[in-house]
Amino acid sequence: xxxxxxxxxxxxxxxxxxxxxxxxxxxxxxxxxxxxxxxxxxxxxxxxxxxxxxxxxxxxxxxxxxxxxxxxxxxxxxxxxxxxxxxxxxxxxxxxxxxxxxxxxxxxxxxxxxxxxxxxxxxxxxxxxxxxxxxxxxxxxxxxxxxxxxxxxxxxxxxxxxxxxxxxxxxxxxxxxxxxxxxxxxxxxxxxxxxxxxxxxxxxxxxxxxxxxxxxxxxxxxxxxxxxxxxxxxxxxxxxxxxxxxxxxxxxxxxxxxxxxxxxxxxxxxxxxxxxxxxxxxxxxxxxxxxxxxxxxxxxxxxxxxxxxxxxxxxxxxxxxxxxxxxxxxxxxxxxxxxxxxxxxxxxxxxxxxxxxxxxxxxxxxxxxxxxxxxxxxxxxxxxxxxxxxxxxxxxxxxxxxxx
Amino acid sequence: xxxxxxxxxxxxxxxxxxxxxxxxxxxxxxxxxxxxxxxxxxxxxxxxxxxxxxxxxxxxxxxxxxxxxxxxxxxxxxxxxxxxxxxxxxxxxxxxxxxxxxxxxxxxxxxxxxxxxxxxxxxxxxxxxxxxxxxxxxxxxxxxxxxxxxxxxxxxxxxxxxxxxxxxxxxxxxxxxxxxxxxxxxxxxxxxxxxxxxxxxxxxxxxxxxxxxxxxxxxxxxxxxxxxxxxxxxxxxxxxxxxxxxxxxxxxxxxxxxxxxxxxxxxxxxxxxxxxxxxxxxxxxxxxxxxxxxxxxxxxxxxxxxxxxxxxxxxxxxxxxxxxxxxxxxxxxxxxxxxxxxxxxxxxxxxxxxxxxxxxxxxxxxxxxxxxxxxxxxxxxxx
Numbered sequence: 001x002x003x004x005x006x007x008x009x010x011x012x013x014x015x016x017x018x019x020x021x022x023x024x025x026x027x028x029x030x031x032x033x034x035x036x037x038x039x040x041x042x043x044x045x046x047x048x049x050x051x052x053x054x055x056x057x058x059x060x061x062x063x064x065x066x067x068x069x070x071x072x073x074x075x076x077x078x079x080x081x082x083x084x085x086x087x088x089x090x091x092x093x094x095x096x097x098x099x100x101x102x103x104x105x106x107x108x109x110x111x112x113x114x115x116x117x118x119x120x121x122x123x124x125x126x127x128x129x130x131x132x133x134x135x136x137x138x139x140x141x142x143x144x145x146x147x148x149x150x151x152x153x154x155x156x157x158x159x160x161x162x163x164x165x166x167x168x169x170x171x172x173x174x175x176x177x178x179x180x181x182x183x184x185x186x187x188x189x190x191x192x193x194x195x196x197x198x199x200x201x202x203x204x205x206x207x208x209x210x211x212x213x214x215x216x217x218x219x220x221x222x223x224x225x226x227x228x229x230x231x232x233x234x235x236x237x238x239x240x241x242x243x244x245x246x247x248x249x250x251x252x253x254x255x256x257x258x259x260x261x262x263x264x265x266x267x268x269x270x271x272x273x274x275x276x277x278x279x280x281x282x283x284x285x286x287x288x289x290x291x292x293x294x295x296x297x298x299x300x301x302x303x304x305x306x307x308x309x310x311x312x313x314x315x316x317x318x319x320x321x322x323x324x325x326x327x328x329x330x331x332x333x334x335x336x337x338x339x340x341x342x343x344x345x346x347x348x349x350x351x352x353x354x355x356x357x358x359x360x361x362x363x364x365x366x367x368x369x370x371x372x373x374x375x376x377x378x379x380x381x382x383x384x385x386x387x388x389x390x391x392x393x394x395x396x397x398x399x400x401x402x403x404x
Numbered sequence: 405x406x407x408x409x410x411x412x413x414x415x416x417x418x419x420x421x422x423x424x425x426x427x428x429x430x431x432x433x434x435x436x437x438x439x440x441x442x443x444x445x446x447x448x449x450x451x452x453x454x455x456x457x458x459x460x461x462x463x464x465x466x467x468x469x470x471x472x473x474x475x476x477x478x479x480x481x482x483x484x485x486x487x488x489x490x491x492x493x494x495x496x497x498x499x500x501x502x503x504x505x506x507x508x509x510x511x512x513x514x515x516x517x518x519x520x521x522x523x524x525x526x527x528x529x530x531x532x533x534x535x536x537x538x539x540x541x542x543x544x545x546x547x548x549x550x551x552x553x554x555x556x557x558x559x560x561x562x563x564x565x566x567x568x569x570x571x572x573x574x575x576x577x578x579x580x581x582x583x584x585x586x587x588x589x590x591x592x593x594x595x596x597x598x599x600x601x602x603x604x605x606x607x608x609x610x611x612x613x614x615x616x617x618x619x620x621x622x623x624x625x626x627x628x629x630x631x632x633x634x635x636x637x638x639x640x641x642x643x644x645x646x647x648x649x650x651x652x653x654x655x656x657x658x659x660x661x662x663x664x665x666x667x668x669x670x671x672x673x674x675x676x677x678x679x680x681x682x683x684x685x686x687x688x689x690x691x692x693x694x695x696x697x698x699x700x701x702x703x704x705x706x707x708x709x710x711x712x713x714x715x716x717x718x719x720x721x722x723x724x725x726x727x728x729x730x731x732x733x734x735x736x737x738x739x740x741x742x743x744x745x746x747x748x749x750x751x752x753x754x755x756x757x758x759x760x761x762x763x764x765x766x767x768x769x770x771x772x773x774x775x776x777x778x779x780x781x782x783x784x785x786x787x
Contacts, residue, residue, distance in 0.1 A: 061683045098445050156480065
């Protein structure tokens with residue numbers, strides 16, 4: 001049984017991909033230090049979260065079957081500390097949280113939740129929606145978030161993972177306050193190392209031990225888009241929504257276009273929130289900070305980090321003209337052309353491989369005995385005597401008798 | 405959230421467990437006695453409302469209520485919606501009167517409850533039908549509208565005909581395009597898909613083609629090219645019974661009892677269950693459960709054919725008209741025989757039962773299935 005389990009449950013857009021990538025890359029070194037980062041594939045924690053929350057996700061259900069129990073079993077079998085991390089866990093209901101904690105059978109469970117101010121989270125979540133083929137304009141997105149009834153599924157998801165006091169209420173309900181750790185994301189402009197140092201402190205890791213080194217792979221990050229790039233992808237979603245299946249969208253748009261191209265070289269303005277939304281977000285954040293100050297959780301960082309900084313200049317992605325999107329569109333077109341070429345080359349390679357295999361089969365089938373057998377089998381379809389003979393032969397030698 | 409709030413929620417839960425159908429808004433807290441106490445996870449408004457709406461008269465109702473109260477809603481939606489109360493939680497999902505919660509929210513609770521119940525039922529495997537050996541039985545193959553084809557297949561087997569064989573007559577069965585699509589949707593969902601009815605139509609229209617399995621002229625054309633025009637017959641009818649009569653006449657049988665009824669509610673419910681079933685028991689077990697428990701889901705459905713989504717009606721009529729023209733032309737040129745009026749495949753512009761797939765209707769149906777599944781699970785546990 002693991003003595004201690006550290007459950008990192010979000011929030012999305014707070015550097016979670018970076019942390020998970022780092023933990024995955026250094027699994028063996030962590031194990032040497034007595035820390036288990038379970039799972040045999042990079043998305044094991046994601047699949048486990050889907051399974052725990054019975055959350056259908058674009059056809060991944062077959063892979064998610066039993067994923068939580070597999071992860072929990074690995075944790076239970078570990079004698080030291082174990083870490084589980086996925087940001088969608090933030091939206092787990094109280095019943096699911098109870099099931100998760102019980103299944104780990106640990107001496108101590110600690111919940112870690114990283115949070116960033118709303119004025120940065122709102123545009124980041126809209127971009128994430130756009131990358132998941134949604135067609136909602138930014139204006140519509142802002143309106144549904146401000147609907148107190150949370151009537152739209154987008155709002156339900158957003159607040160389910162981002163409403164800090166509620167997430168911690170659900171995840172912390174069964175734990176002593178000192179085992180609930182809130183990591184605040186430092187204000188924009190802070191050195192990137194500050195967030196990692198805070199996260200490492202919550203995860204009980206030496207921050208310098210895992211970032212300096214021999215690893216060939218760069219840790220995964222979820223890079224953001226500029227206003228023009230995001231607006232262009234949203235319009236692309238509108239154009240292809242009816243025809244492109246999810247798995248193709250994932251590979252072509254999210255991976256090839258957004259992650260491999262657009263987000264690597266953002267040239268347009270950074271997306272922010274309009275002034276009236278900034279004021280509303282600030283007021284809401286103040287109520288959260290006041291509440292959190294009373295809760296007695298372990299805060300790593302500063303609760304004031306959750307208050308939005310001064311508003312940034314706002315460029316509205318919904319009113320950008322074609323000319324303003326032209327550069328992003330051209331870069332997208334170039335990226336997709338190159339991806340098309342790559343896939344076409346792969347197709348040609350596969351065709352060549354198939355032709356080679358056909359030739360090998362033909363060579364194997366070119367013996368005289370095989371050719372006679374083929375003729376007899378063909379004759380069995382229009383000759384009763386031959387059909388009878390074939391049945392008799394198969395009864396004696398079986399269907400898959402080896403050709404000479 | 406205060407202890408007083410938790411107490412009130414637990415009191416209402418206890419009342420509902422005892423079989424009461426009193427609404428949250430009808431609770432008079434000045435009447436209630438001492439706190440019922442308790443600890444653990446507080447159920448959400450959606451879980452409590454599902455208990456209130458469960459069918460009455462079920463055996464061991466309290467245990468079923470406990471199962472619902474312990475089963476969190478699955479999938480995306482409001483997280484733990486609370487009931488309205490002055491001392492309720494200050495953060496989180498907005499409080500809503502439980503009876504006003506959207507049907508989709510209650511279906512999010514019904515679905516995992518049903519998954520749990522289906523897992524408790526050990527369905528009996530269908531016994532293989534033994535048929536005596538008879539030489540020179542007439543041979544047939546049926547394709548086309550999946551439910552009609554299955555019903556015709558069963559009826560012909562029951563009359564001693566043999567499925568498959570070198571001398572088989574190929575029967576391509578079907579009717580109006582909306583009926584064909586409804587049967588195709590049902591078959592796809594039973595095979596594991598989570599596709600919505602509207603999505604089926606959207607995909608068909610965006611590709612401007614009906615799914616290959618119900619493209620009657622396409623199917624018949626391919627079969628005729630492979631096996632000869634004289635062995636392929638397209639059998640059309642308004643419903644399965646009409647198709648059965650035509651098949652009986654063609655094959656020289658006195659009559660053929662063929663029945664098939666629309667199952668859009670069961671299909672819509674199953675499409676919600678499929679992803680959860682796969683996650684809970686795996687795909688292989690899901691197939692076994694669905695194959696054997698489909699009568700439990702669809703057996704008592706009395707709804708009608710689902711209507712073509714409003715924004716796809718023009719395309720449905722156009723696609724049906726094209727299909728009718730291809731069938732007529734093939735019949736006239738002797739490519740294969742068409743029995744019945746090809747014009748019958750054109751769907752009526754405003755056909756189908758409106759509202760049949762509204763979430764409220766699916767919820768009522770789901771609650772009824774929960775009741776029937778609970779009875780089966782109980783019977784299984786006592787046998």
